[in-house]
Amino acid sequence: MTAKKIEEEIQHLPLEDMLALHEHLIVSIHESEEARRLDPAFRKEIQRRVDEIDAGKVQGTDALDALKKM
Numbered sequence: 001m002t003a004k005k006i007e008e009e010i011q012h013l014p015l016e017d018m019l020a021l022h023e024h025l026i027v028s029i030h031e032s033e034e035a036r037r038l039d040p041a042f043r044k045e046i047q048r049r050v051d052e053i054d055a056g057k058v059q060g061t062d063a064l065d066a067l068k069k070m
Contacts, residue, residue, distance in 0.1 A: 022063075 029035055052058045
């Protein structure tokens with residue numbers, strides 16, 4: 001199956017399923033071998049931002065709201 005076909009199929013999913021798939025893809029990308037080869041400083045910055053959100057030091061922006069502003 002091509003990426004285009006998968007994208008077309010995703011369009012028919014309920015929003016909750018799309019968001020669950022999105023979360024799974026983000027985790028998969030973050031844990032991929034290619035991501036591990038990213039510049040260590042970049043990975044450190046990503047982790048710092050995630051830690052700040054997890055600790056409640058900063059508030060994240062809802063992904064759907066952010067996409068609407070684009």
